[in-house]
Amino acid sequence: MRGVAYDEFGGPEVLTLRDDLPDPPVGPDTVLVRVHATSVNPVDMVIRQGYLAGAYPHHFPITPGWDVAGVVEAAGPAVTAFAPGDEVYGYVRRDDVQWGTAAELVPAPQRCLAHKPSSLSFAEAAGLPLAGLTAYQALTEALDVHEGQRVLVHRAAGGVGFFAVQIAVALGAQVIGTASPRNHGFVRDAGAAEVLDYSAGPISEQLAEPVDAVLDLVGGDTLADAPRQVRDKARIASVVDPAVNGMGGRYVFVRPEHEHLEELARMADAGQLRVPIAKAFPLEQTAAAQELVAGGHVRGKVVITLR
Numbered sequence: 001m002r003g004v005a006y007d008e009f010g011g012p013e014v015l016t017l018r019d020d021l022p023d024p025p026v027g028p029d030t031v032l033v034r035v036h037a038t039s040v041n042p043v044d045m046v047i048r049q050g051y052l053a054g055a056y057p058h059h060f061p062i063t064p065g066w067d068v069a070g071v072v073e074a075a076g077p078a079v080t081a082f083a084p085g086d087e088v089y090g091y092v093r094r095d096d097v098q099w100g101t102a103a104e105l106v107p108a109p110q111r112c113l114a115h116k117p118s119s120l121s122f123a124e125a126a127g128l129p130l131a132g133l134t135a136y137q138a139l140t141e142a143l144d145v146h147e148g149q150r151v152l153v154h155r156a157a158g159g160v161g162f163f164a165v166q167i168a169v170a171l172g173a174q175v176i177g178t179a180s181p182r183n184h185g186f187v188r189d190a191g192a193a194e195v196l197d198y199s200a201g202p203i204s205e206q207l208a209e210p211v212d213a214v215l216d217l218v219g220g221d222t223l224a225d226a227p228r229q230v231r232d233k234a235r236i237a238s239v240v241d242p243a244v245n246g247m248g249g250r251y252v253f254v255r256p257e258h259e260h261l262e263e264l265a266r267m268a269d270a271g272q273l274r275v276p277i278a279k280a281f282p283l284e285q286t287a288a289a290q291e292l293v294a295g296g297h298v299r300g301k302v303v304i305t306l307r
Helices: 042-048 122-126 129-142 159-170 181-189 220-228 242-247 258-269 283-294
Strands: 003-005 016-018 030-039 067-075 087-091 105-109 113-115 150-153 174-179 194-197 213-216 236-238 277-282 301-305
Touching (some): 087 258, 129 213, 150 159, 159 174, 174 181, 220 236, 283 301
Parallel strands (some): 150 213, 213 236
Antiparallel strands (some): 030 301, 067 087, 087 113
């Protein structure tokens, strides 16, 4: 099998393109997906550097990537939701780290997949799962966002932030985003009613009045200012900094969820959710794709295409 893999933790130099990776196993609850596209998320570099070695069993060689869009090649005997030939997308987080999505074939537990939104290309669909689920679960579960509420989304031009703005708008909220001035138009295009410059001083001093909910995607000083941005500290959620728990808010660690993926697909097909592609790379340039994301100033999603 052709794919990208590494045999030791380290920098982007450990990533190599290989033609001799073993074909992945297909367990009873597993869907084997022929990959058309995947995407790069910051967690890919965290794993590659070994920082999650204490959280999951790791087995070398490791293929990176957790997002996937492709076509079902085979399905285990306990799989009921998918059949060969189905177009699917998903967030393939298994219980161990080895069989990632930057390869021709990926074994995905059926809980990690949903049918691909028909309105999105494979590349666009591959950019949605992890970041989209993160935004959706933070807004609907941790923050319980409802129609008519004012929601502040930090780093609104990034992968999670751009989806969060769109999802909050779809939920009926009025959204205020933070971004650099060059990205203000980009964030307004996502549906934000107002965009604030994060470099122009504390956001709490720029707000006309406190908001109903805050989604922190930055941490540090930005999170420290959050209690002054919101009416109720219990309605602060962060996906990057567990210190939010000490403030009375909620730390969100995204999980695979079939029903949530189906809802994101529904939103996409209803025209409520679009996936901006910052840049697409071929599989052999996976290291360059990871370096671009690691730089921290990407607007939208970086994807890797295989077909």
